[in-house]
Amino acid sequence: MADEQLYLNWRPFSFALPAPLRTAAGPVPPRRGWLLRLETAQGTCGWGEASPLALGSAAEAALATCAQALQRLGSSPTRDALEQQLPTLPPALAFALGAALAELDGWVGPAGGGWLQAPPSAWLLPAGAEAIDAARALLQRRVAPEGRPLTFKWKVGLHPAPQEQLWYGELVRLLPEGARLRLDANGGWDRPTALRWAARLGGDRRLEWLEQPLDPADQAGLEALAGLVPVALDESLQQHPELRRSWPGWQVRRPSQEGDPRPLLRQLQAGRRWWMVSTSFETGIGRRWLHHLAALQAAGPTPTAPGLAPGWQPPGDLGSAAPERVWRAAGAN
Helix, strand or coil, X not given: CCCCEEEEEXXXXXXXXXXXXXXXXXXXXXXXXXXXXXXXXCCCEEEEEECCCCCCHHHHHHHHHHHHHHHHHCCCCEHHHHHHHHHHCCHHHHHHHHHHHHHHCCCCCHHHCCCCCCCCCCEEECCCCHHHHHHHHHHHCCCCCCCCCCEEEEECCCCCHHHHHHHXXXXXXXXXXXXXXXXXXXXXECHHHHHHHHHHHCCCCCEEEEECCECCCCHHHHHHHHCCCCEEECHHHHHCCCHHHHCCCEEEECHHHCCCCHHHHHHHHCCCCCEEEECCCCCHHHHHXXXXXXXXXXXXXXXXXXXXXXXXXXXXXXXXXXXXXXXXXXXXX
16 A cells, blocks of 8 residues: 555675776775665565665765665655655665565565576676686686577776787687677777777677777767677666667666666566666675566577676675575674
């Protein structure tokens, strides 16, 4: 009912990634945020996670904005009040509350038929020459998913393009037949660099796409480049959400950074095309949603490996799929 009384608790969490991750936009800092527990008077619980993914000084500002919004919500909001405020909240916090409400209402979880298991993920490679050793180690472990192409994602744009193209040559020589490669520049290339890469990669069947090759401000350049090679938008979708409706190519969708996940859930259930579900390095509470949405995308008309960054999950019970264990682990930090 619209005026149902709810009870909101939250608990901070933090963890460092298992290894440093550098991008062209800067290093990914330790993940910080809040776990949310939303409860009805009958004791039914919904869980959420609010953890904005931002770099540098923007990270502290985003965390402060979320903290202030949480305080304003208070510990005993009504359902109607939460629904009205959701569109005005920081996206990471709106994701957490929308996720908890969806679980309360049986859209997901046991009442909704159970959480779906994600298909095999793309493997995230570090930047620079380290990518070659990392790929070789993964291939020695025989991580290829049965019946699906092996997919790697490589962080580029941190070193001079000629050197990265040499490493690219070494990397692709390692890849087995049918493997796919995504190059993620995190907006770090200029147009001439992107065009040189497009000339090098044009016609290479191993290339799945260039991920955010140019700055989000250069939409014209991104559109022109997409006429030469496949281009997937990432940061552009965060800075210019209207592109989620208009970009005709691949979209890297980060549910935990996009606000209330219920519209995303409905669209994937309806068979949305050209989306790839990607992690922002969530705890086990947020990852339940990523896995569920990635499974829906894989069952849709344009299946592809999600970006779940295997091996980069939080340590211990913070990475558990059981929300109560994640909650306790956050309290023990």
